[in-house]
Amino acid sequence: MKKKNGQNNRHRTGNHATGLTILGPNMGTAAEMNSSAFSAQNVSDAIPKTFEERAAKAWQFYTEEPIVQNAINSWRTFAIGDEIQFNCDDEDVKWEAREFAARVQLNKLIKDSVLQCLVKGETVCFKRPTKDGKDIEEVVCVNPISVKVKYENGKLVEAKQTPETAGSAEPIDLPLEQTLHIKWNAPSYSPRGNSMVVTAFESIELLRDYRSAERAVAKRWTTPLRFIQVGGQFGQKTIVPDQRSLNSVRDMLNRMDMKAGLVVPFYVKAETYGTEGQVLDTEKKIKEIKEDIIIALGLAKSLITGDGPNFATASIGMQKMIVMLKEIKQVARDILNWIFADWQKLKGYEEKSINYIFNDLDLTNEVDLKKLYIELFDRKLISKNSLQIKMDLNPEVEDSQTETESKKPFDLSDSKTAETAMRFLESGVISIGKVQELFGFDKEKDRPATADWNYRPPAVTGAVEFDTICDECEFFDDENNWCDANSRDTRFDSRACTSFERKRAKAGCGCKQ
Numbered sequence: 001m002k003k004k005n006g007q008n009n010r011h012r013t014g015n016h017a018t019g020l021t022i023l024g025p026n027m028g029t030a031a032e033m034n035s036s037a038f039s040a041q042n043v044s045d046a047i048p049k050t051f052e053e054r055a056a057k058a059w060q061f062y063t064e065e066p067i068v069q070n071a072i073n074s075w076r077t078f079a080i081g082d083e084i085q086f087n088c089d090d091e092d093v094k095w096e097a098r099e100f101a102a103r104v105q106l107n108k109l110i111k112d113s114v115l116q117c118l119v120k121g122e123t124v125c126f127k128r129p130t131k132d133g134k135d136i137e138e139v140v141c142v143n144p145i146s147v148k149v150k151y152e153n154g155k156l157v158e159a160k161q162t163p164e165t166a167g168s169a170e171p172i173d174l175p176l177e178q179t180l181h182i183k184w185n186a187p188s189y190s191p192r193g194n195s196m197v198v199t200a201f202e203s204i205e206l207l208r209d210y211r212s213a214e215r216a217v218a219k220r221w222t223t224p225l226r227f228i229q230v231g232g233q234f235g236q237k238t239i240v241p242d243q244r245s246l247n248s249v250r251d252m253l254n255r256m257d258m259k260a261g262l263v264v265p266f267y268v269k270a271e272t273y274g275t276e277g278q279v280l281d282t283e284k285k286i287k288e289i290k291e292d293i294i295i296a297l298g299l300a301k302s303l304i305t306g307d308g309p310n311f312a313t314a315s316i317g318m319q320k321m322i323v324m325l326k327e328i329k330q331v332a333r334d335i336l337n338w339i340f341a342d343w344q345k346l347k348g349y350e351e352k353s354i355n356y357i358f359n360d361l362d363l364t365n366e367v368d369l370k371k372l373y374i375e376l377f378d379r380k381l382i383s384k385n386s387l388q389i390k391m392d393l394n395p396e397v398e399d400s401q402t403e404t405e406s407k408k409p410f411d412l413s414d415s416k417t418a419e420t421a422m423r424f425l426e427s428g429v430i431s432i433g434k435v436q437e438l439f440g441f442d443k444e445k446d447r448p449a450t451a452d453w454n455y456r457p458p459a460v461t462g463a464v465e466f467d468t469i470c471d472e473c474e475f476f477d478d479e480n481n482w483c484d485a486n487s488r489d490t491r492f493d494s495r496a497c498t499s500f501e502r503k504r505a506k507a508g509c510g511c512k513q
Helices: 002-018 051-064 066-080 091-104 106-120 198-222 243-255 282-296 301-305 311-347 364-378 384-390 395-406 415-426 432-438
Strands: 084-088 122-129 136-142 147-152 155-161 179-183 225-230 232-234 237-239 268-273 354-358
Touching: 051 066, 051 106, 051 198, 066 106, 066 282, 066 311, 084 091, 084 106, 084 395, 091 106, 091 136, 091 311, 091 354, 106 122, 106 136, 106 311, 122 311, 136 311, 155 179, 179 311, 198 282, 225 243, 311 354, 364 384, 384 395, 415 432
Parallel strands: none
Antiparallel strands: 084 354, 122 136, 122 179, 147 155, 225 268, 232 237
């Protein structure tokens, strides 16, 4: 009886083996559920507790997630642009400031600092003066994760930079007069800032989970699970193949041509699983999560999806983005003011005013607003200084530049200016000498050979008849066919120009002028 039970158990195991489904003796132990897989998942689990962990995680998402990187780069590009120009009320100081900015690579520093501020929530800058103390040698952007700060009553009292590699060196004290610490989206009493990416942590992790599910579904569809059954119960007969038969069937299937059929015994059949049934629609879910991430990063949903409830809501969203762009731009201004205030003090240019011009991208509403300011100025409703401030210009710098440009001669390439001056000359409002002075000509070198320097055009002394010719003009040299007034060749029968002056009567000829 015991032998019969042993045979039945052995046959049962063999039948399962032929179906490639084998149950081991410890199957019950392996099937125990892991309780950690069903542990409670809270929102706080996605957001680390410490600033260093949050900043490191935000930087990881920025480098790995295209949607996060694109959103952050859009904010920085809209606010800063591709290059910052520097202007000053003193021409020499202006060019010296531009040389200083190029030497210490201020444009790159501002872009890196703004990026650190938005992604990690903070930016730390450190400037080092030259050995003689007369200039700034270097300005660097420090990784805020490596800096420990201490505040008292909202004022920075201590900053230490710890090595990023543990155990490599001791912490370094950063001199406070050479260190700038800027926090993003944090009150003055908060010692650390908040990253723009923090609010999107949960959505980003959920997006990654859906991507993993999508990859698993794709792998199941491309590599389905296949079972090959050899033997089994056929009517009243039970076929139990041995190991040799299993290996023979396996080799036949492995060597078969997938484009042709294969003849197998009646007790061999194949079943495929994984390509049937309803599949999770991850595409729709991923789209919704991407919209949540965009909203968490501060961008308007209408810019991503292309739709919105109405124009008023979209307009409010655009205005909100403009205000936020100005806040990001203010971070750049604070860094530049901190650098140039020390540089001007070292150089002795404290009385000079330096202006920063951002080559940023104007949004449509911003352009319309600037047009409105210009119209208000044209109607004398606002002053010139107010208009310059609204245009992000420094009135002191612009007044100095205007005064400097007014002392320069007229631009000869400006056709309107040249045409106006010639019209004034022809109408007798100004003289030839004044025109030469306006265009920067030398009166002595460019003075006509025999023309009267105090000559005034016929519009004042008398009109020129249309039938007068060069032969009747005082400036015409009939021997050489030359005009002394215009210094050019001419014919005696050519029509007289505006420099015409009738020949004076010679002594003793008896004729009248």
